[in-house]
Amino acid sequence: MIRSYTLPTLLLVSFGLAAQTPAPKPFLSHQVNADHTLTFRMLAPTSKSLSVSIDAFPKPLPMERDENGVWSVTTPVLPPEYYGYSFNLDGHTILDPLNSHVRPSLTSGTDVILVPGTPPAPWELAAIPHGAVTQHVYTTHAAINLPAGQESYVVYTPPGYDARKKGGYPVLYLLHGWSDDQSGWTAVGHANDIMDSLIDSGKAVPMIVVMPLGYGDYDFVTHGSGVWHDKAKVDANTASFTAMLTGEIMPAIEREYNVAAGRDNRAIIGLSMGGLESLSIGLTHTADFAWVGGMSAAIQNDDFDQLTGGLAPAKANLRLMWVACGTGDGLIRPNRAFIAAAKAKGLPVTAIETPGAHTWLVWRDNLLHFAPLLFKSKE
Numbered sequence: 001m002i003r004s005y006t007l008p009t010l011l012l013v014s015f016g017l018a019a020q021t022p023a024p025k026p027f028l029s030h031q032v033n034a035d036h037t038l039t040f041r042m043l044a045p046t047s048k049s050l051s052v053s054i055d056a057f058p059k060p061l062p063m064e065r066d067e068n069g070v071w072s073v074t075t076p077v078l079p080p081e082y083y084g085y086s087f088n089l090d091g092h093t094i095l096d097p098l099n100s101h102v103r104p105s106l107t108s109g110t111d112v113i114l115v116p117g118t119p120p121a122p123w124e125l126a127a128i129p130h131g132a133v134t135q136h137v138y139t140t141h142a143a144i145n146l147p148a149g150q151e152s153y154v155v156y157t158p159p160g161y162d163a164r165k166k167g168g169y170p171v172l173y174l175l176h177g178w179s180d181d182q183s184g185w186t187a188v189g190h191a192n193d194i195m196d197s198l199i200d201s202g203k204a205v206p207m208i209v210v211m212p213l214g215y216g217d218y219d220f221v222t223h224g225s226g227v228w229h230d231k232a233k234v235d236a237n238t239a240s241f242t243a244m245l246t247g248e249i250m251p252a253i254e255r256e257y258n259v260a261a262g263r264d265n266r267a268i269i270g271l272s273m274g275g276l277e278s279l280s281i282g283l284t285h286t287a288d289f290a291w292v293g294g295m296s297a298a299i300q301n302d303d304f305d306q307l308t309g310g311l312a313p314a315k316a317n318l319r320l321m322w323v324a325c326g327t328g329d330g331l332i333r334p335n336r337a338f339i340a341a342a343k344a345k346g347l348p349v350t351a352i353e354t355p356g357a358h359t360w361l362v363w364r365d366n367l368l369h370f371a372p373l374l375f376k377s378k379e
Contacts, residue, residue: 045069080117084110122197129159142244158206175270216240267291293322326356
């Protein structure tokens with residue numbers, strides 16, 4: 001992802017000037033229209049092609065150039081959401097130089113634009129009681145190659161959190177995907193806003209949400225996406241993260257927060273890489289978790305027995321096993337195959353398929369529907 005522009009064409013885009021070109025009238029590079037369409041613009045009079053990639057669409061939208069060298073395109077009507085986008089200029093992927101709202105990522109970023117809802121969507125900031133978001137940092141002895149050996153985890157506590165509440169609060173462990181860090185679910189997924197909305201409306205019980213940095217081996221994210229073709233590295237990363245979560249982070253949460261005891265008060269779910277981790281941990285630690293889920297889980301066909309092998313449904317006694325994926329996601333096929341294998345073993349799988357690809361548009365919606373299912377009393 002190019003953020004500093006060095007090519008002559010990119011300099012023209014960044015500064016909006018050319019010695020022989022009169023300065024154009026000011027324009028908005030990213031605009032939310034009253035009809036819930038989005039308009040994107042960029043000044044690039046010498047460029048041959050320009051398009052914009054938006055996570056709402058499977059393919060980039062081609063832009064058209066006017067007589068002043070300003071390229072533009074307007075999208076179809078879009079539902080209220082946060083959308084990520086980037087430009088493709090003559091084969092180079094670049095960010096919007098006029099948008100400072102960028103999604104954080106350890107590998108690349110995208111700009112963000114909000115189509116607001118009326119009333120606000122659950123992932124938008126609203127005038128309701130808010131929980132607190134706190135980051136913790138400690139020295140890990142389970143994970144490897146983390147900078148200075150420092151592991152981070154973010155904790156959401158619900159509005160009105162009471163450190164002395166009798167019985168404590170149930171805990172959801174919420175895991176991010178590959179390329180994100182511990183801030184992914186709050187900075188991009190807006191999990192804290194979603195939880196505030198669900199709790200305020202009475203749809204979810206007040207709970208603590210723990211969002212750790214999800215790498216058992218930090219080299220797994222810093223050495224490129226090719227690591228996903230090396231099953232040994234995938235398994236090693238998952239194993240080290242499992243040791244860190246169960247041996248270090250979970251004990252720390254139970255020391256530092258007023259948590260309810262027992263497996264019925266613990267849930268785990270994650271997206272993509274975090275979905276692989278949450279299913280792996282949840283299904284091999286059923287004494288710790290009664291609620292297990294995966295969103296667009298990065299599972300492979302040969303992972304099925306590894307994830308569910310030896311798991312007896314009666315002994316597992318899962319309150320919920322929830323596996324979701326977007327129908328336009330490249331991982332839909334292995335997720336469907338995993339669900340079929342789990343059902344063949346007699347595991348009580350709730351399979352969820354929604355429109356969408358491998359994007360936050362799907363995962364925010366997944367959390368919105370998963371969290372209200374948790375920690376309900378047995379009928």
